[in-house]
Amino acid sequence: MALRDIIVLPDKRLRLVSEPVTLIDDEIKTLVADMFETMYKAPGIGLAAIQVGVAKRVVTLDVSRKDDEKNPKAFINPQIVWASEDLNVYEEGCLSIPDIHEDVERPEKVKVRYLDLEGRTREEDADGLFATCIQHEIDHLNGVLFIDHISRLKRHFITKKFTKLAARKATAAE
Numbered sequence: 001m002a003l004r005d006i007i008v009l010p011d012k013r014l015r016l017v018s019e020p021v022t023l024i025d026d027e028i029k030t031l032v033a034d035m036f037e038t039m040y041k042a043p044g045i046g047l048a049a050i051q052v053g054v055a056k057r058v059v060t061l062d063v064s065r066k067d068d069e070k071n072p073k074a075f076i077n078p079q080i081v082w083a084s085e086d087l088n089v090y091e092e093g094c095l096s097i098p099d100i101h102e103d104v105e106r107p108e109k110v111k112v113r114y115l116d117l118e119g120r121t122r123e124e125d126a127d128g129l130f131a132t133c134i135q136h137e138i139d140h141l142n143g144v145l146f147i148d149h150i151s152r153l154k155r156h157f158i159t160k161k162f163t164k165l166a167a168r169k170a171t172a173a174e
């Protein structure tokens with residue numbers, strides 16, 4: 001297992017549409033193990049493979065509370081097959097957009113279809129933080145970020161902040 005670097009805005013790879021996994025081989029299993037390690041270390045409650053620079057439809061997630069037992073879940077090729085009409089607002093953050101938190105409205109409940117690590121098709125009902133997080137992660141697989149769900153004005157200033165930050169870091173490195 002190994003920690004991987006998490007890419008941050010304005011890295012253009014965050015806008016890629018990730019490719020479906022066709023074979024769950026050792027490379028995918030290593031990727032999943034590395035993603036769990038990277039996610040727990042961050043710490044984060046979810047991670048999409050593109051956040052470690054791999055454009056494959058792989059997600060890790062653990063929304064268990066701090067004092068409870070760990071509940072690591074891996075989703076290969078996840079898709080939302082049903083979403084409730086009722087919506088929920090949750091203050092979201094993203095490891096690829098550090099230190100920014102904004103309210104996002106999404107369906108309150110969803111049904112997710114995915115492959116487990118043995119390649120079996122599974123379905124799971126999600127609500128609460130789990131529903132919010134899995135939708136946030138599936139967005140990543142489609143090149144969508146939570147700031148795409150907030151006002152244009154806020155998104156504009158957040159994008160600008162990270163573009164400036166990257167320019168400053170590039171200059172400092174010279």
Ligand code: GNR
Nearest residue numbers: 044045046047092093094095136
């Ligand atoms: O760690 C994370 N917390 C979080 C909080 C509210 C809604 C979504 C998330 S996901 C985020 C980790 C991350 O960036 N996953 O892509």
Ligand code: NI
Nearest residue numbers: 093094095096
């Ligand atoms: Ni994220």
